[in-house]
Amino acid sequence: MNRLVTVAEMTLRELTRRRGVLLLLLLMPLTFWLIRRDSYVGQSVRALLLGISWAVSTAALFATSAARELEPRLRLAGYRPHHLYIGRMLGLWGLGLVISVPFFLLTVIDANNLRYGGIAVAMLCCVAVAAPFGMLIGALLPRELEGTLLLLTVVAMQMLLDPADAATKLTPFWSSREIGTWAVDHTDDGYLTRGLLHGLVVTVLLIVTVAGVFAVRLRQRRHLHHVPIA
Amino acid sequence: MNADDWLRAFAAELHQRRVGGDVARHVVAEAATHLREGGGDPWLVFGAPQAYAAAIVESIGTAPGPRPGPVRLHARGITKRYGRQVVLRDASLTVRAGQIAAVVGANGCGKSTFLRICAGLVSPDAGEVTVAGRLSYCPQQGGTADFLLPDEHFVLVGAGQGVPRVPARRAGRAAARQLGWDAGNAALARHLSGGTRQKLNLTMSTLTQPDVLLLDEPYQGFDQGSYVNLWDQLTRLRDEGRAIVVVTHLLNQLDRVDVVLDLPPAHQGGRS
Numbered sequence: 001m002n003r004l005v006t007v008a009e010m011t012l013r014e015l016t017r018r019r020g021v022l023l024l025l026l027l028m029p030l031t032f033w034l035i036r037r038d039s040y041v042g043q044s045v046r047a048l049l050l051g052i053s054w055a056v057s058t059a060a061l062f063a064t065s066a067a068r069e070l071e072p073r074l075r076l077a078g079y080r081p082h083h084l085y086i087g088r089m090l091g092l093w094g095l096g097l098v099i100s101v102p103f104f105l106l107t108v109i110d111a112n113n114l115r116y117g118g119i120a121v122a123m124l125c126c127v128a129v130a131a132p133f134g135m136l137i138g139a140l141l142p143r144e145l146e147g148t149l150l151l152l153t154v155v156a157m158q159m160l161l162d163p164a165d166a167a168t169k170l171t172p173f174w175s176s177r178e179i180g181t182w183a184v185d186h187t188d189d190g191y192l193t194r195g196l197l198h199g200l201v202v203t204v205l206l207i208v209t210v211a212g213v214f215a216v217r218l219r220q221r222r223h224l225h226h227v228p229i230a
Numbered sequence: 231m232n233a234d235d236w237l238r239a240f241a242a243e244l245h246q247r248r249v250g251g252d253v254a255r256h257v258v259a260e261a262a263t264h265l266r267e268g269g270g271d272p273w274l275v276f277g278a279p280q281a282y283a284a285a286i287v288e289s290i291g292t293a294p295g296p297r298p299g300p301v302r303l304h305a306r307g308i309t310k311r312y313g314r315q316v317v318l319r320d321a322s323l324t325v326r327a328g329q330i331a332a333v334v335g336a337n338g339c340g341k342s343t344f345l346r347i348c349a350g351l352v353s354p355d356a357g358e359v360t361v362a363g364r365l366s367y368c369p370q371q372g373g374t375a376d377f378l379l380p381d382e383h384f385v386l387v388g389a390g391q392g393v394p395r396v397p398a399r400r401a402g403r404a405a406a407r408q409l410g411w412d413a414g415n416a417a418l419a420r421h422l423s424g425g426t427r428q429k430l431n432l433t434m435s436t437l438t439q440p441d442v443l444l445l446d447e448p449y450q451g452f453d454q455g456s457y458v459n460l461w462d463q464l465t466r467l468r469d470e471g472r473a474i475v476v477v478t479h480l481l482n483q484l485d486r487v488d489v490v491l492d493l494p495p496a497h498q499g500g501r502s
Contacts, residue, residue, distance in 0.1 A: 006389035069372035078390030
């Protein structure tokens with residue numbers, strides 16, 4: 001447990017010290033909100049949710065890429081792969097929650113007639129999905145630039161796809177869009193249920209995939225045999 | 231070099247020449263007293279620290295070095311190809327407790343690859359490595375977190391062994407001091423100079439009290455004093471019974487090592 005907490009703590013410390021990057025990441029959701037603010041609050045909320053997803057997944061990508069060289073030696077220092085990826089994920093979820101609070105307050109103050117509980121749940125879905133999603137991309141792509149471009153593509157696709165298109169359900173952040181619709185347009189509870197289910201399934205799938213990738217990358221190689229000291 | 235620097239260099243030279251701890255402390259204390267009472271430039275009074283240490287060793291002798299212990303690292307038949315390039319062919323190395331081994335060879339002969347295979351970070355195409363006890367690895371570059379303080383690195387590494395944060399921090403600072411570095415007041419890793427960052431790297435690898443220590447050109451960016459401190463610390467670790475493997479291309483270090491693995495150049499180019 002101490003190992004998990006230590007990795008989570010160090011992840012948070014590292015990310016909060018990247019102030020310039022954090023500010024730029026926060027700028028995107030804020031800009032999304034402001035651009036659509038005067039026309040249609042529903043689009044504004046959906047764009048804000050997508051912006052939060054972008055911010056958290058990009059932070060996850062940076063954290064994972066930065067730890068690429070450090071993790072093998074931490075493995076030798078006594079960490080198991082799950083200490084490293086779960087600890088990092090915990091830190092990223094914590095950061096995502098902290099990022100979400102001011103944006104949630106923004107919706108409460110700046111927009112009327114919303115189901116605010118739904119907005120909060122949608123933000124939680126964004127954070128839950130974005131952390132493992134960014135980590136997965138960071139683990140698969142060795143360079144930050146490639147990962148950022150891929151994230152940008154996913155977010156742009158999520159934004160531009162027709163909501164009626166069945167393919168949108170295959171995008172990682174569909175859950176927040178569905179719950180956002182429930183919260184903004186006061187639709188039936190089916191939207192909330194579908195969104196929650198999608199968010200849960202995608203989060204679990206991403207965590208399992210991240211676990212698999214880390215287990216392979218930080219595996220004990222077959223040629224190396226450890227024997228105890230007599 | 232003032233009197234304190236001279237005495238430090240003198241003490242390091244005695245240690246490297248395996249003069250016993252109590253005897254070395256006594257000789258250094260005598261020299262310090264002489265300088266304090268008589269004054270004068272130590273270079274004029276005693277000469278160069280190396281020469282004076284050599285004279286002391288000649289007159290009082292040295293402590294016998296500990297005999298090599300059981301095998302701690304045994305790499306046999308290591309072969310590695312990158313595409314059609316054979317970087318390593320049937321390389322073998324055995325290092326016992328209380329020994330320092332040097333892996334040498336031209337650029338691109340696979341020194342770093344060999345060490346990474348020994349650390350279990352890269353799989354060979356053929357061959358096996360057996361390690362007895364705890365293993366630690368210090369990479370040539372990287373291996374630290376840009377946005378963490380040195381103390382936080384120590385806490386992170388310590389937690390892997392279940393060491394609470396205060397003792398981990400204390401142990402890290404003490405190990406850093408052995409390299410002549412005060413880690414307590416240091417900045418974020420990204421603001422450290424190349425040499426200091428390498429000291430952090432090295433400190434992290436010794437913090438886990440490894441039985442086998444793998445170092446990939448650990449002295450990069452070191453000044454002369456830090457370089458002396460490094461070999462001083464490696465000698466101390468060897469005397470404590472650790473098995474140490476150092477990748478190096480500086481041949482003048484070889485007189486301080488017990489085993490040498492000279493890798494031949496890779497076929498069709500290669501990588502280091």
